[in-house]
Structure formats: structure tokens, C-alpha cells
Amino acid sequence: MSRTRKALVAAGVALAGIGVTTGGGRELLRRQAAIARARIGKPLGEEAIPADKVWKRKSYDGTPLRLLVLGDSIAAGLGAERPKDTLGARIARGLAAELRRPVALRTAAVVGSESSALAGQLDALPATYRADVAVVVVGGNDVTHRVPVATSAQHLEDAVVRLREQGTSVVVGTCPDLGALRPVPQPLRSLGSRMSRQLASAQAEVAVRNGAHAVSLAHVVGPFFITNPDEMFSLDRFHPSALGYKRTAKALLPSVLAALGHDLPVPFGHRPPNVGA
DSSP, rough: TTTTHHHHHHHSSSSSSGTTSSHHHHHHHHHHHHHHHHHHHHTSSSOOOOOOSEEOTTTSSSOOOEEEEEEEEHHTTTOOGGGEEEEEEEHHHHHHHHHOOEEEEEEOOTTTTOOGGGHHHTTTTTTOOOSSEEEEOOOOOHHHHTHHHHHHHHHHHHHHHHHHHOOEEEEEEOOOGGGGGGSTTTTHHHHHHHHHHHHHHHHHHHHHHOOOEEOOHHHTTTHHHHHHHHHHBBTTSSSBBBHHHHHHHHHHHHHHHHTTTTOOOOOOOOOOOOOOO
């Protein structure tokens, strides 16, 4: 979600679409977006630390399970200072520990991506590559770039259908609650929260009706980011810290295991595929 910082000015945010139509209201939000940009800056750059490898312990044997991660800068792990602390590596390590087998991580996520980039991320994979399970986290940039919810959801649906047709199990971590971003002033922060939750709801619907699992990041980890921002955010106060990624991966893991066929109770904030999907 790195380009989100640039988009906060243009995000104003989706002013006509959310009912702020007066000149004074638009100008207020533009000023607040500029304030947010100045506060956040770009201390992390635009590239996440590479973490793709086979994650395992020496005692683990067998063919590695193939884990694919798609989406934006959260999926890519921007903000983590070590490869093992990225979201993909955290999920891979959690799976390896639970299944006692190696997990081969491939990160196709790209910093700054909107949902429309998912097709390109899939296209960039080797033609013969097939993941056992894919985790998709995307949406924040769609909100700040004012992409219509229906359009964003359609791009996600296309990616889910494509993965499912390849035999890949899919878990969608829905759009995080942008209301947790403290550097963004009010009322801009509240408007961003409202829009991100609307997108998250649409993402969950398209995921479960097409055979994917959906995890509401706003519900399962959002409260930690709101109550403990100093620990959960990285130094830009925008992307997760190592602890933030650890919490997020832990929250996603039950649905990832369920998607792989493990019979587990579904925690709060997790939605399994619709029956018959």
C-alpha cells in the first residue's frame, strides 16, 4: 500500500462518492490529506525485503507445500526489517510448524498494487507454477485511489476464480481498516475507515461464493493496531511492524489450514466458502 501515501491528497477521499460535496469540505480534506502525507513520508522506500525460499526446520522432510502470496505492500511485507518477519514468511513458518513439512514461499505481491494488478501478478508467474494455497491481501490502494467497490471486487473475483480453476486453495485477507492510521486526521480517517470496510465486505462476498476463505483483517487484527499502534506499526506508522505481521499471519493461519483441508473450527472473523462453491 505504499502508493497510498501519494494518493492521500487525491483521495481527499472519494469526496463526491461519500457525500462531502461542499467546497469547504473538499478543501478541508485536501489539507488533511497533505498533513497525512507529510507525517508519514517514505522512510521504508518502495521495495519489500525478499523472503522467498523453502521455510523449514532440519527435522522436516517431504515435498514442500507451495504457498503463493499476492496483493499489495502488506502482502509483500513492506515494513519488516528481516525476511522472516514478512507476512509471507510468517505464514510459511506457521504452516511448516503446524504441518511439520517444508513450505516453499513465492511472493508475487508488489508494493503499491491495486486489485487490478492481481492479474498481472499471476501472469508473471512461471507457466508451470501451481500453488497449493494462495493468500491474497489487497484493497487499501483501491480505497485511496477511489476505485469503485464493484470494480475492485471484480478484479479480486477474477483472480480467485483463476486460482481455483488451477486447483489452488485461496484465502483472502480483506481490506484492513484504514481508520487505524493515526497520522491521518479526522474526518478523513473516519471516511477512509468507512470506505475500507465497504470494500472488505464486498471482497468477502466474492471470495466465499467462489470457493475461497475470507478473513476480516479489520476484525481479527484491527483492534491490535488501534490499541497498540506503537508496537503494531513500523516506523512509518503506516505499514505493519514485525509484530504487526506476526499478528496478521497468526490471524490468517486458521483459514489457510482449513483451505488445505484441515478440519478446524472457524474463529471469529473467518468465513469458509459457501456450500457448493
